[in-house]
Amino acid sequence: MENNFNMVAKTLFGFEDILAKELTQMGAQDVKTGVRSVSFVGDKGFMYKANLGLRTAIKILKPINSFRVKSEKDLYDKLYKMDWQHLLKPSGTLAVDATVHSKLFTHSLYIAQKTKDAIVDKIRDMTGQRPNVDLKFPDLKINVHIDRDFCNISLDTSGDSLHKRGYKTATNIAPINEVLAAGLVMLSGWDGQSDFMDPMCGSGTILIEAAMIACNIPPNLMRKEFAFERWNDWDVDLFEKIEESLLNKTRDFHYKIVGYDKSPSAVAKAKDNVKNAQLEDFIEVKHEDFFKTQKGGDNKLHMVFNPPYGERLDIEMETFYKNIGDTLKQNYPGTDAWFITSNLDALKHVGLRPSRKIHLVNAKLEARLVKYVMYEGSKKAKYND
CATH class of the missing domain: 3.30.2130.30 (VC0802-like)
Known part of the structure; x- marks a missing residue:
């Protein structure tokens, strides 16, 4: 054309x-x-x-x-x-x-x-x-x-970076960029056909992006402005037609999306952001310490999270990453767990072998998105079925 x-x-x-x-x-x-x-x-x-x-x-x-x-x-x-x-x-x-x-x-x-x-x-x-x-x-x-x-x-054509979706009013100490969150969820293969969890949800970005992916909601509907709206050839009727066509492609979601955080202030911020994104019907945020939780029910669980790297938060990393591995192994059977980290030394202390590793860069830091598959029962039993 x-x-x-x-x-x-x-x-x-x-x-x-x-x-x-x-x-x-x-x-x-x-x-x-x-x-x-x-x-x-x-x-x-x-x-x-x-x-x-x-x-x-x-x-x-x-x-x-x-x-x-x-x-x-x-x-x-x-x-x-x-x-x-x-x-x-x-x-x-x-x-x-x-x-x-x-x-x-x-x-x-x-x-x-x-x-x-x-x-x-x-x-x-x-x-x-x-x-x-x-x-x-x-x-x-x-x-x-x-x-x-x-x-x-x-x-x-965009103006402000497209990660500024418009739903975030509150962030925590180490917020994750919305584009990074969406990309992690998409790289993990999440298709909205199972329950989803972020066990260290911070201000709720991964949860919100996962819900928008599951429901096929356009990510930038809530933005205040795009740069092209100030151009000489701006066509508001065409824009509204495109917006409507995208909204007509949204779909139902029949599973649960749950977020945990052990910080009460993070939970409050996440709930605010979920509400701003108008996704309260799909996302539940709870004040929980992941290391003291276990999976509820037998449904397949898809987990994506962004644990602390030690860059901005003062934590004993080796113990922390060992606890991630122990909690997944003991309390989360039937789970595909994905997380991103730039602390490649601490990753060795998870004590599990990742089934996938994807090379990424997060805020100029070399990072890995890793996948751990937690089988129901033992791995051997899984292969002998």
């Missing part, structure tokens, strides 16, 4: 394949994975849909130009030559975000400044009026990415 254009969805390291799968299932064309990114093709309606519906995307960029650059002056000149007037009114506002991996250019803030200068100079020279910078709520947010001597200029 002639109205299609290229887009790039940014993500976290290790989530590229699940984001590509999300895009393919959503109907994107020409989906290709990169590092921390997936490129795809779609129209304006699909751009709206991607921002509303993707769980593992941090940002959706719309590339508008690319070229080689030899110097800061060369960058300025090439940006100046571009047609900015159809994107930004002379009375409008802009913000520039730059990422630089280059020996030629070493300072991303300086590149952002140069970009801003070229755009406002061009519009001022053409119209006599100069757009202003607004870092919080710009009419146009521009992304500059320089890799060695190659420069990509994109429009940021």
Whole structure:
């Protein structure tokens, strides 16, 4: 279709394949994975849909130009030559975000400044009026990415990072990013066809993302604003049509989602966030110490959690991780338990052999998502059935 254009969805390291799968299932064309990114093709309606519906995307960029650059002056000149007037009114506002991996250019803030200068100079020279910078709520947010001597200029369609879903009013001491939480739940294979538990739920992010996945609720319905809503070609009727079509695909969920935390303040925050997300019908949060609990009933249990790493919380890690292994082994038969950690030494003290290990990066820390399968009865009995 002639109205299609290229887009790039940014993500976290290790989530590229699940984001590509999300895009393919959503109907994107020409989906290709990169590092921390997936490129795809779609129209304006699909751009709206991607921002509303993707769980593992941090940002959706719309590339508008690319070229080689030899110097800061060369960058300025090439940006100046571009047609900015159809994107930004002379009375409008802009913000520039730059990422630089280059020996030629070493300072991303300086590149952002140069970009801003070229755009406002061009519009001022053409119209006599100069757009202003607004870092919080710009009419146009521009992304500059320089890799060695190659420069990509994109429009940021999302604005604030897409992990800011809009349901979180309260967080605890070491909150998990919503995109990370959704990705962990998806990597664990959770399909909403069993009970779900987060035994160290903090402010409830994993529980909320799991419920939205189970019910197929679009993750970004509650966001206050996307960047494209300030564009000259913003189509509110099309956006509402896309929103309605996504809402029509929600589904029923017939199992239980339970969260434990031993901190009363974390439990209160989690309950607040669950209520804000309008998911109280699906999620129950309890004040419990996981190490003193056991699985209720014989139903299959799917568990995903984010235990402390020792980065921000002061805990005796070896004992803590040994207790995780002991509690799973003794009290949680019939459970697939997944958790993420960047404390790779402490992981050795779990005392169980993981059936899977997935390499991820969490807040610049090398991390592993590990899976432990707790069989009903002994493993030997399981294989002899």
